[in-house]
Amino acid sequence: MDKSQKTLLSGIQPSGRPHIGNYFGAMKQFVEMQSSHDCYFMIVDYHALNTIQDAKVMRQNILDLAIDYLAIGLDPKKSVIFKQSDVAAHTELAWIFETLTTMPYLSRAHAYKDSEAKNKEISVGVFNYPMLMAADILLYNTDVVPVGADQKQHVEITRDTAEKFNRIYGDIFKLPEAHILANVAVIPGIDGRKMSKSYGNTIPLFSTDEEIEKAVMGIVTDSSGGVPKNVYEIHKLFRSESDLMKLYEEKAGKYKDLKEALIVDVKKFIGPMRDRRDELTKDSDAVLKILRDGGDRARKVADKKMDEVREKVGVKLY
Numbered sequence: 001m002d003k004s005q006k007t008l009l010s011g012i013q014p015s016g017r018p019h020i021g022n023y024f025g026a027m028k029q030f031v032e033m034q035s036s037h038d039c040y041f042m043i044v045d046y047h048a049l050n051t052i053q054d055a056k057v058m059r060q061n062i063l064d065l066a067i068d069y070l071a072i073g074l075d076p077k078k079s080v081i082f083k084q085s086d087v088a089a090h091t092e093l094a095w096i097f098e099t100l101t102t103m104p105y106l107s108r109a110h111a112y113k114d115s116e117a118k119n120k121e122i123s124v125g126v127f128n129y130p131m132l133m134a135a136d137i138l139l140y141n142t143d144v145v146p147v148g149a150d151q152k153q154h155v156e157i158t159r160d161t162a163e164k165f166n167r168i169y170g171d172i173f174k175l176p177e178a179h180i181l182a183n184v185a186v187i188p189g190i191d192g193r194k195m196s197k198s199y200g201n202t203i204p205l206f207s208t209d210e211e212i213e214k215a216v217m218g219i220v221t222d223s224s225g226g227v228p229k230n231v232y233e234i235h236k237l238f239r240s241e242s243d244l245m246k247l248y249e250e251k252a253g254k255y256k257d258l259k260e261a262l263i264v265d266v267k268k269f270i271g272p273m274r275d276r277r278d279e280l281t282k283d284s285d286a287v288l289k290i291l292r293d294g295g296d297r298a299r300k301v302a303d304k305k306m307d308e309v310r311e312k313v314g315v316k317l318y
Contacts, residue, residue, distance in 0.1 A: 005036065005037050005038045006037050006038070006143035006144050007037065007038045007039075007040070007140055007141055007142050007143050007144070008033055008037040008038065008039045008040070008142070008143070008144040008145070008146065008179075009039075009040040009041075009042065009136070009137055009140050009142040009144075009145060009176075010026075010030060010039075010040075010041055010042070010145065010146050011041075011042040011043070011044035011047070011084065011133075011136055012041075012042075012043065012044065012065060013043075013044050013045075013047050013048040013051075014043055014044075014045055014048050014052075014058065014061035014062045014064070014065040015048055015051060015052065015061065015197070016061065016197055017064075017197075017202075017204045017205070017206070018068055018204070018205045018206075019195055019197065019202035019203055019204050019205055020187070020195070020202070020203045020204075020205055020234075020237065020266075020270075021187040021189070021194070021195030021196070021202065022205065023072065023205050024187055024237050025148065025181060025187055026146060026148070026181050027072050027205075028072075029146060029181055030072075030074065030146065031072055031073040031074060033146070034074065034075060034078045034079050035078070037143075037144060039078065039079035039080065040079070040080045040082070040140050040142075040298060041069060041074055041079055041080070041081050041082075042082055042083065042084050042136065042298075043062055043065050043066060043069075043082070043083040043084065043291075044084045044136065045058065045062055045083050045084055045085050046084050046085055046090065046091065046132065047084070047129065047132060047133070048061070049125065050123060050125045050126050050129065062083060063284060063287065063288070066081065066083075066287050066288075066290065066291055067277055067280045067281055067284075067287055068205070068206070068277070069081055070276075070280050070287065070290070071206070071273055071274075071276045071277035071280055072205075072273065076290045076293065076294060080294045080297045080298050081290055081291065081294040082291060082294030082295040082297070082298040083291055083294075083295060084136065086291070086292075086294075086295030086298070086299065087139070087295060087298050087299050087302045089135075089139055089299070089302040089303060089305070089306040090132065090135050090136055090139065090302070091132070091135070092135075092306060093135035093138070093139060093305075093306060093309060094128070094131045094132040094134070094135040096165075096309060096313060097131045097134055097135060097161050097165070098128060098131050100161070100164050100165060100168065101131060101161065101164075105160075106127060106128070106130060106131070107127075109127075109129070109130050109153065109157065110150070110153055111126060111129055111130075112126060112127055112129075130154055130157040130158075131161070133154050133157075133158065134157060134158040134161040134162070137155070137158045137176055138158060138161070138162055138173045138174070138176070138305075139301070139302040139305050139306070140298070140301055140302065140305075141174050141301075141305070142174065142176045143174065143176060143177065144176065144177055144179045145158075145176050145177070145178055145179060146179045146181050147178050147179070147180065147181065148180070148181055149180055151178075152178050152180065155176060155177070155178035156178075158176060159175045159176065162174070162175055162176075163175065165312075169312040169313055170312050172305075172308050172309065172312060187233075187234075187237070188230050188233050188234060189201030189202055190202070190203065190215055190216075190218050190219045190220065190230070191220050191230075192220050192222065192229075192230045202215075203215045203216070203234070203266065205270065205273070206270065206273065206274045206277050207266075207270055207274070208274075209267055209271075212263055212266050212267055212270065213263055216231075216234075216259050216262050216263045216266060217259055217263075219231050219234065219259065219262075221255045226248075226252035226253040227248050227252070228255050228258060228259075231255070231258050231259055231262055232244065232248060232258075234262065235258075235261075235262045235265065238262075238265040238266060238268075238269050239265055247261060
């Protein structure tokens with residue numbers, strides 16, 4: 001790792017197929033940031049236990065997300081790609097943070113309040129989620145955490161937790177900054193709402209040609225001056241607006257033609273990435289080796305930090 005560069009950490013839950021909203025909202029920027037930061041990209045499988053309680057599904061999702069990471073261009077020579085459960089320090093540090101954090105403070109967290117508002121049965125894991133996330137971030141002396149605007153609170157909680165620990169036990173944790181990813185919340189799905197797996201309105205990132213055709217033809221068309229807004233908003237992810245202006249003027253009101261043009265552009269973009277993913281899928285042992293190696297590299301950094309923490313809190317006697 002380059003000591004002169006800032007350290008970036010990001011984690012994604014292994015919760016199913018990524019879509020183009022995930023890619024343009026966050027993943028694309030992860031690939032670009034590899035050149036300017038020391039990067040840790042984590043598969044947060046322990047976080048995912050809050051929603052996935054099927055071992056077979058979990059194993060497959062972890063492998064799939066590792067393949068997705070590699071297919072989009074994350075490079076294990078430049079970045080540490082690993083799974084959270086391979087580094088025991090995450091859960092150990094989370095417990096220490098929980099001893100410092102009050103229930104009223106955690107009850108302000110968005111995920112908890114959202115679950116409460118929907119009258120969901122709330123697990124301790126959902127309630128304590130921000131403490132595990134704080135541990136995830138602080139173990140690696142992280143400077144930068146790329147998040148959507150709706151996740152900024154998690155970084156604020158992490159900073160508060162680091163400040164409280166530093167105040168009580170001594171200054172060992174760096175205070176990370178949230179890097180708000182542009183446009184992460186405004187990529188529309190095929191129904192016009194925010195693209196989201198939970199809405200079922202996505203164009204999967206590694207779609208087959210048939211899936212692309214079906215999804216694009218299903219985009220809800222609400223026009224403004226002959227331009228189908230949702231089609232245009234998705235199309236500008238793949239082509240510059242100066243390019244699109246001419247096309248949309250020529251085809252004003254011809255929604256089928258415009259959707260067909262979008263299909264061509266989506267296929268052209270997704271095709272090579274999908275081919276890379278297909279190749280990676282053929283050699284799962286190589287993918288697992290990348291994860292194992294990444295876990296070894298992450299563990300060295302996390303264990304060193306955890307040793308400092310044990311010293312500070314007074315449990316290290318030898």
